[in-house]
Amino acid sequence: MSPPALKITNLRKVYRRGTVAVEDISLSIPEGEFFGFLGPNGAGKSTTIHCVTGIAEPSAGTIEIFGMDAVKDYREARRLVGLCPQEFNVDPFANPRQIVDWMGGYFGMGAAQRKSRVDFLMERFELIPHQKKQFRELSGGLKRRVVLARALVHDPQLIILDEPTAGVDVELRRVLWRYLAEINKDGKTILLTSHYLEEVERLCRQIAIVSKGRIAREGTKDEIAGGPGGLEQAYLAATGAEADHVAGQ
C-alpha cells in the first residue's frame, strides 16, 4: 500500500514572538485525492502549508510527503511538491518566462526539458503574449497565472494551492478549475484552500475545516456538505461563526 501523499501528525507552530498559529493539526491525504482545506483568516491554513513546504519551521509534530520526512529528508520531499502561494512572492522585475524557467532549474530540470515544459505552461495559461513583460506590469489575474505555472513547472505529484483564485476573474477561474480537474484525474494529489465554498464543493472530494489552529471537522464532501444548509452551514458551525440572518432568509 502506498503511503499517503501528505500526512501531518500533531503539527504545532508557535512564532518567535509567541503567537500560536497552529495548535494541533493532524490529517492524512491519500494519493490522488482532491482535498479542500477550509477555515477563516488566521485559522492556521497558510501556516500549515508553509510548514509542509519549508517556508516555516514546525515547532512540533511531523510532516510526511509520500512517506518522506519533510524536515529530515527535505530535499527529496520537496521534489514532489508544487506550491502556489496566497501572496505573490515573485521578483517583480523578472518576466513570466524567466520566473517559470528558474523554478524548473531549481528543481533540477535540464534546459531542453524546461523549455518544453515552460512552452506548454505559457500556452496553457495563455501567457504567451505576456511572457516577456515584467511581472510588475501584469494585471492581478495574469500574475496569478504566472504563479500557478511556476508551481506546476516540475510536474509535482502533490500540488498545494493556497487561495489560487482569490481576485481572479470568472474566465480564469473556470480555466483553472478545468485544468485542476484534469490533472487530478491524471493522478495528481491536490490540496486546495479557498474562501469560495462553491469552488471547494465543485472540486474537492475530501474536506477539512480548520478553526483556531485545530481541525474542527473533517470528512468526505457528502458527509460535510450533505446536511441542511450545505457546506456553508457546516463551515459556520465548525468555525463557530454565526449565520447571517439575511442570507439565511
Place this chain on the structure above:
Amino acid sequence: MIMEANRKLGVNWIGLNTMVRREVSRMMRVPIQAFVAPWISALLFIFIFGFVVGGRIDQIGGHRYLEFVLPGIVMMNVVNAAFLQSSSAIYFSRFIRFIEETLVAPLSYAEMIAGSLSVVVLRASVTGVGILVMGVCFGAAHVQSWPLLLFWLVSVSAVFGLLGIIVGLWSKSFEQLNMPVVFFLTPLSMVGGVFNTVEMLPAWLRWLAWANPFFYFINGIRGAMIGFDETPPGLGIGLTLISLVVLGGTVWRLYAKGYGLRE
C-alpha cells in the same frame, strides 16, 4: 517519479547553476551600479593619487606611489562589490519574499550558499580585473604572482560575500543594510594601508593598522602585485582562511536554523 524521489539526491548542479544565472541576470539589470560606478571611482583615485598627489611623494619600497596605491584600490573595490552583492541580493529577496522560491526547492543549504558566493566572486573579480586593466593603461599594474593574486581576489570576495549574507539575513530595513558599509567597511578600508605604509603612521597609532583586518588583505594583494609585504605572507593567508572557515560555518548554521529565512 515517487520511487525516483526516494533516492537520496546528489548535488543539484542544475539548481546551483540556476541560482547563478538568476543572480547574474539581476546584477545585469544594474550594470552602472554594479561595475561602472566602482570603475569610475577607481579611475578618480588613480588620477588623484597617481598624478595629482603621487607626483609629490617619494617612492615607497622602490615603487612609484601609484604602483603602491593601486593594489589597495583594487582591494577596496573588491570588498565593496562582494559585500554589496551578497547583502543586497539576500535582503531584496527576503524583502520581496521570492527567497521562498529557493526554500521550497530541493536545494541544500550548502548549494544555496555556494550559489550566492559564486556570483559574489564573479562580480568582485570582474570589478577588480577592470581596475587592473585601468592600471595597465596607466603603466602601474604589475603582477608578481598570479596564483597569489587569484587567491586574494577569490578568498577576500568570499569573506565579504559571507559577511554580506549575514548582514542581509539580519537587516530589517535598508537603513540597517547600509550601516556596516558606513560604519565598518569604508572607514576600515580607508585606514587599512591603502595610501600609506605602517611606518608612515605615528608609532602610537600603528597598533590600529595591525588590528585592522583590511590591512592584511591589502598587504596580501600588494605582495602579490608588486612584491611589497609589511607582514610575513603566511600571516595574512592564515587569517583569511580562518575567517573563511568561521564565517562559512556561521552562515551555514544560520541557514540551517532558518534565521531571517524561515518564519
